[in-house]
Amino acid sequence: MENQEYSVGLDIGTTKIVAIVGRRNEHGKIEIMGAGKAKSLGVHKGIVNNISQTINSIKSAVAEAQNSSGVTIEKVTVGIAGKHIRSLQHSDYIMREHPDQYISEEDIETLKNQVKKLVMLPGEEIIHVLPQEYKVDSEGEIQEPIGMHGKRLEANFHVVVGQMGSIRNIARCVREAGLEMEALTLEPLASSEAVLTKEEKEAGVAIVDIGGGTTDIAIFKDNIIRHTCVIPYGGGIITDDIKEGCSIIEKHAEQLKVKFGSAVPDLEKDSTFVTIPGLHGREDKEISLKTLAQVINARVEEILEMVNTELKAYGAHEQKKKLIAGIVLAGGGSNLNNLRQLANYTTGFDSRIGFANEYVANDKNHHLRGPEYATSIGLLMESLKIRDKKPLSLNEETEEKITENISDNPNQEISSEILEAMKIEEAIEKRRSKLTFGQNLMEKVKKFFDETE
Template identity: 85%
Template sequence: MENNEYSVGLDIGTTKIVTIVGRRNEHGKIEILGVGKAKSLGVHKGIVNNISQTISSIKSAVEQAQNSAGVKIHKVTVGIAGKHIRSLQHSDYIMRDHPEEYITEDDIEKLKDQVKKLVMLPGEEIIHVLPQDYKVDSEGEIQEPVGMHGKRLEANFHVVVGQMGSIRNIARCVREAGLEMEALTLEPLASSEAVLTKEEKEAGVAIVDIGGGTTDIAIFKDNIIRHTCVIPYGGGIITDDIKEGCSIIEKHAEQLKVKFGSAVPDLEKDSTFVTIPGLHGRNDKEISLKTLAQIVNARVEEILEMVNTELKAYGAFEQKKKLIAGIVLTGGGSNLRHLRQLANYTTGLDSRIGFANEYVANDKNQQLKGPEYATSIGLLMESLKIRDKKPYEAELQKQVEAKIAEKEDKIEPQISEELTVEIEKGHRELAKKVRPTFGESILNKVKKFFEEVE
């Protein structure tokens, strides 16, 4: 199979590293060709803290995916999260030199470039600038200003900021694992691609992705990303609490959490116990499921309170910013029993569990049904978007070149000005259609850094 016939998503998580190989079928659905999964060694709370162990885990997951798909993996779309990611709102404007001419993509890029010059904290760098709405002269709440006339172009931006050191560490791990990065994508945005509907994004929704080391949040309203953040707690800290509270080893604590854990103690009976085998000839240990639920509940409530704080910071409880579609819980941590009920109670918003297999055509054995695969499938979808765009780019480039060639064949001195305008228009259209995706823009920054180092 040719390399351009399939795409690959690589999720470098705190507890696991997942590689998914897939392609788009004739009905537009995703056909999974292979999956690889390895225990994540060297990643703590979404941040790489051991390069060699992370490289080894990536290689293991990629090798499994290659064997099950029967293809050789070269390019991957990679997710990035971690407690270093934060976002802020910013408004900026430019004064156009020629207000009689209509606004183009060049004007919007000029405005974005101005925002990218904002001074950040030491070691931080702006990863991406996402326009939310525009204002042209005195007219506000404009979604698409291209083609309009005006002197002053203003916009509200969602600015995503992170530590470039963390991004470079991920880039190095992927590169030394023998892979090429096609794009880097914020994990909450990837998860939202896989589990949210267009109607939910329009109505207002918060996706809460509870992973092993972090809880990622992305808020959408009117189909626009409004807020992103990463809480440095996830399912792993619940396991640690069970280990300490019940005085058992981590392996047994994780099994207890997955099989018997509950977020609501009142729904558990006092008389129900589970037996844990003793270590090296010691007596077995009996643990009450109600006690287990109380330990789990304390930590989950803390995480949900942090989520609530972020929702309030955005203004989700104001009438204009109300999240009509509520919350979508996803990630491995959302498998916890009764979590949805606790989330409803804590936040006052309706919630559901987000499953990632809605866009998958061939998941007959329900292997990818679990919400823990939401980010992986979202990264695969981002990669497929990039692949789908390339044939269109080539075709558009051909059309522009053909138009230019046709003009050149019939060129006369008096129409040279008309030709210049036509060529500029063609290039503007091409630039508009083939603007880099979010992930590609981050990747270009990383590539530039490595070129400067070399």
């Protein structure tokens, strides 16, 4: 099987590392070919803090994915998150030299490159520039300015900033695991690709991805990304609270949270207990499910209050910015019982759990559509998009015809078939000059490694 036939998403999370192999079927849906999962031992709050352990975990997940899919994995699209990620809004403009000519993609790129020159804090770098609305001369609220005429081209941008050191660490881990990093994608954007619908993005929606170490938020309105942020708390800190509050080991705390945990104590009975086996002959310990829910509730409420603060900062309660589609909960933390009800109460927005049902055609294991795999599926979808954008190549026969036609008949008109082939080649060259965000970022990372080696 050739590499072009499939793509791979690699989610380097705080609690687990997941590699998913898939391809697009004839109906445009994602067909999952295989998946691998390994415990993440070298990542804390979305940031790599142990290179060798992270490399080993990546190798384990990829090896399992290769065995289950029957293909060799060489390229992967990787997610990036962590508490170092932040976003800001910025407006900028350019004055066009030839206003009589229509606005082109080159003008848009010139404006974007101007934004990329913004001065950031030491160690930070702009990793994503997302245009929102444009303004041409006195005309505002333009979604697509290409083809219009005007002297002044202005736009509002959503700018995502992160620590370049964290990006380099991820790139090194992937490279030393024997893989090529095809692109880097912001994890909340990847999750949104997997679980949000176009209607929700149009109406206004916030995806809240509760992972092991962080909670990632992305807000959409009118099909435009409006706000992104990372809260440095996730399911891991809830497990720590249970461990401390109930005086048990971490393994038992995680099992309690997954099997019996609830975000709303009032829905649990006082008379219901669960028994935890004692360590090395010690007596067993009985824990009330109501007490367990109270410990969980305190931390989950804190996380949801932080989410609410971000929603208010965006202006989600204002009439023009209102999130009509409410909130979509994703990530492993969203599996917590009664979390949706608590989110409704805390934020005042209706919420649902995000599953990748709409985009995944098959799932042999019947669990990869779950909210905990939203980021992995989204990264796979991003990888497939990049593959779809790759330029088509002219076949050898057509290239031969072009060469023969031009060399043997230099003074004759070129046939329509050859002209068409030349047009395709021209289109290919144009496509080659345009890189996605992830590919642009990878160019920077590769340049850094080339300079240091």
